[in-house]
Each structure stands twice: as C-alpha cells, then as structure tokens.
Amino acid sequence: MRPFYLLDPAEPVRLDDTFARSIEFRRRTGRLRHAGRELSRYLRTLQLIYYVKDLRDMKREQTEAAVLTAAAAAATLAGPAAKPGLTTRSSETHRIKNGRMLGD
Numbered sequence: 107m108r109p110f111y112l113l114d115p116a117e118p119v120r121l122d123d124t125f126a127r128s129i130e131f132r133r134r135t136g137r138l139r140h141a142g143r144e145l146s147r148y149l150r151t152l153q154l155i156y157y158v159k160d161l162r163d164m165k166r167e168q169t170e171a172a173v174l175t176a177a178a179a180a181a182t183l184a185g186p187a188a189k190p191g192l193t194t195r196s197s198e199t200h201r202i203k204n205g206r207m208l209g210d
Contacts, residue, residue, distance in 0.1 A: 110122040125131050133139065146152040 111119050112122045113119060146156055
C-alpha cells in the first residue's frame with residue numbers, strides 16, 4: 107500500500123494519516139478484533155461467525171452495486187433531461203415558414 111501525502115502551499119509536504127483517526131480503521135485494528143482473528147484459527151464457531159459476516163457484507167455490496175447499475179441504466183435510457191416548458195425538436199409538429207404553419 108502506497109502512502110499518500112498532503113500538499114499545502116503554507117506547509118511542507120506531510121504524510122496523510124487522517125485514516126488512522128477514523129472509527130472504521132480503529133475498529134478493524136483494535137485489540138479485540140486482533141484477538142478474535144487469532145482465536146478464529148482454533149475455534150470453529152468463531153470461524154462460522156466471521157464467514158457469515160463476510161457473506162452478509164458481500165451480499166450488501168452486491169445489492170448496492172446492482173442499485174447503482176440500474177440507476178445508471180435508467181438515466182441512460184431516459185436520455186438528457188428536457189427543460190420544463192420547452193418541447194423537444196422531435197415532438198414539435200408546428201413550424202412557421204413564410205407565414206404558414208407546417209406539420210399538420
């Protein structure tokens with residue numbers, strides 16, 4: 107994993123360690139989590155718990171990805187959004203040319 111740096115004109119380049127303050131990072135690297143992973147080497151019940159949790163997480167990620175894909179497909183099929191009050195050129199049937207209405 108490569109380190110990331112913060113660039114600020116007023117300060118020298120410094121290592122970005124903001125992830126280390128996040129709740130998710132602390133939860134994943136905590137002592138209890140580490141002890142659970144070590145014990146799961148020997149306890150089948152704990153292995154099952156981790157396995158079910160991982161399956162649940164994968165299912166949730168797949169559902170979220172499917173929702174995003176469906177939303178993107180719906181947006182593509184709908185085409186560009188029309189401005190309210192204006193007709194699109196393809197639905198416009200009446201045009202005036204030389205004082206006469208065309209398209210009837």
